[in-house]
Amino acid sequence: MAIFTEVIRILKQKSSEIKNHIKCSEEEQMKYLIIGNGIAGVSAAETIRSIDQDSDITMVSKEKTPPYSRPLISYVVSGELKDAEIIIRDADFYEKLGINTQLGKRVLKVDADQKKVFLESGESIEWDRLLVASGADPRLPGVEGTNLENIFTLRNIKDAKKIVSCCKHHVKKAIVLGGGLVGFKAAYGLLKRGVEVSIFITSPYPLSQVADEQSGILIMEALRDHGLKVEVGRTVEAFEGRDGKVSGVVLKDGDAVKCDMVVVGKGVDPAVDFLGETGIRLNRGVVVNTRLESSIPGIYAAGDVAEAPDIVWRENRINAIWPVAVEQGRIAAMNMAGLVTSYVGSLARNVIRIFDLDFMSGGIVNPPDEKDYEIRTSYDERKKKYKKLVFREECLVGMVLVNCIDQGGVLLNLVSQGRKLRNLKKTLLRTEDYYPVLETSWRV
Numbered sequence: 228m229a230i231f232t233e234v235i236r237i238l239k240q241k242s243s244e245i246k247n248h249i250k251c252s253e254e255e256q257m258k259y260l261i262i263g264n265g266i267a268g269v270s271a272a273e274t275i276r277s278i279d280q281d282s283d284i285t286m287v288s289k290e291k292t293p294p295y296s297r298p299l300i301s302y303v304v305s306g307e308l309k310d311a312e313i314i315i316r317d318a319d320f321y322e323k324l325g326i327n328t329q330l331g332k333r334v335l336k337v338d339a340d341q342k343k344v345f346l347e348s349g350e351s352i353e354w355d356r357l358l359v360a361s362g363a364d365p366r367l368p369g370v371e372g373t374n375l376e377n378i379f380t381l382r383n384i385k386d387a388k389k390i391v392s393c394c395k396h397h398v399k400k401a402i403v404l405g406g407g408l409v410g411f412k413a414a415y416g417l418l419k420r421g422v423e424v425s426i427f428i429t430s431p432y433p434l435s436q437v438a439d440e441q442s443g444i445l446i447m448e449a450l451r452d453h454g455l456k457v458e459v460g461r462t463v464e465a466f467e468g469r470d471g472k473v474s475g476v477v478l479k480d481g482d483a484v485k486c487d488m489v490v491v492g493k494g495v496d497p498a499v500d501f502l503g504e505t506g507i508r509l510n511r512g513v514v515v516n517t518r519l520e521s522s523i524p525g526i527y528a529a530g531d532v533a534e535a536p537d538i539v540w541r542e543n544r545i546n547a548i549w550p551v552a553v554e555q556g557r558i559a560a561m562n563m564a565g566l567v568t569s570y571v572g573s574l575a576r577n578v579i580r581i582f583d584l585d586f587m588s589g590g591i592v593n594p595p596d597e598k599d600y601e602i603r604t605s606y607d608e609r610k611k612k613y614k615k616l617v618f619r620e621e622c623l624v625g626m627v628l629v630n631c632i633d634q635g636g637v638l639l640n641l642v643s644q645g646r647k648l649r650n651l652k653k654t655l656l657r658t659e660d661y662y663p664v665l666e667t668s669w670r671v
């Protein structure tokens with residue numbers, strides 16, 4: 228027993244030595260460059276430094292601010308948090324890790340042959356390994372009047388502050404375009420500020436990317452019960468203005484609705500404009516392999532910009548959520564620093580509290596065909612509890628839970644484990660207490 232313990236101790240010590248003290252000789256020293264100061268970039272920088280303590284790391288970001296929690300910016304809009312309260316690393320974070328920064332500088336171009344990145348400021352930075360962690364940019368509707376004042380997006384802290392400042396100038400009525408997570412969060416923030424809010428959604432129900440129809444309808448009812456005007460199947464045709472400021476929206480059906488402010492939450496596009504000349508493989512985002520490396524060796528991608536393997540869809544997808552960005556930043560960094568590590572894939576997942584309604588979804592929520600998938604649902608109208616389980620080849624590949632999310636994480640684990648569930652399918656639908664019905668070794 229003593230020998231066994233000693234072996235374990237030595238192995239642990241060795242592995243931490245490898246992890247923490249890969250010392251590089253002069254010629255082995257790398258120049259790591261990270262485009263993006265969001266969570267994918269931060270997670271990557273910290274991981275590289277934990278493996279390689281000598282090489283150069285530079286982070287470049289068009290935003291000047293230190294890293295902050297993007298999901299919390301709507302709480303700055305609502306006034307529940309101050310901008311300083313959403314910062315996720317102390318001011319000395321870069322210095323402590325020996326990271327060079329180029330903050331407030333936009334990357335205009337990447338030259339993959341010269342291994343250089345060109346900034347708007349006219350400067351250029353060389354790299355041996357490059358991580359693209361540039362996130363995504365909000366999509367604008369591209370209709371007449373989009374340039375009017377008081378039309379906002381909600382992607383960064385600057386946007387949140389602009390919305391707050393606008394609210395201080397006699398904003399009575401706001402229109403939010405889009406019924407996704409960002410649209411919701413914006414509407415919630417404005418409502419908290421006492422602004423009257425209407426949401427116009429093109430899809431037939433809110434959160435259509437992460438909910439199914441039944442849960443979408445329950446969400447819509449919850450929103451309406453709490454004073455939000457939600458209108459579905461409504462698409463903007465143009466913005467109207469007065470004195471350069473937005474004064475209303477015109478909808479495709481011809482209706483015109485007055486407002487003092489608009490927040491556009493109609494989805495995002497991966498921020499890849501500076502990669503155009505590289506010849507890198509792009510689809511929606513940067514297409515990467517299981518090492519999170521792009522089609523150009525030495526260039527990696529992570530976070531909202533990366534189109535990476537997805538566990539249940541069995542294809543590359545963008546799952547633009549915080550935990551995925553953290554994980555991808557870490558795995559990309561390990562590979563950049565020479566520790567070959569395979570990324571198992573991401574899994575779409577969302578947990579949202581909408582006033583008094585709890586919603587959770589994961590994996591494939593709306594299967595593309597009925598042939599390969601088996602769908603089981605249960606609905607308790609009185610308690611407004613809804614459950615949908617999606618199976619493929621006897622495995623759970625997707626789920627939607629409304630007002631029964633307590634042990635939803637157990638189901639989510641089953642989705643990521645890809646277990647054959649066979650005779651458990653009916654039981655999983657019926658119970659909310661999943662642990663007792665699972666084999667002990669499946670419980671994580």
Ligand SMILES: Cc1cc2nc3c(=O)[nH]c(=O)nc-3n(C[C@H](O)[C@H](O)[C@H](O)COP(=O)(O)OP(=O)(O)OC[C@H]3O[C@@H](n4cnc5c(N)ncnc54)[C@H](O)[C@@H]3O)c2cc1C
Nearest residue numbers: 263264265266267289297298334361362530531547548549
């Ligand atoms: C309002 C809102 C609410 C959200 N709520 C949730 C939630 O509840 N749960 C959840 O999991 N996720 C949520 N998300 C999504 C989550 O915030 C993102 O998935 C996550 O922040 C992605 O991190 P990232 O590092 O990939 O990209 P980002 O955080 O977008 O970081 C990108 C970085 O790249 C920089 N950059 C971009 N282009 C350039 C350029 N050309 N030159 C230089 N720098 C550049 C940016 O300045 C930024 O520093 C929300 C997002 C928003 C906007």
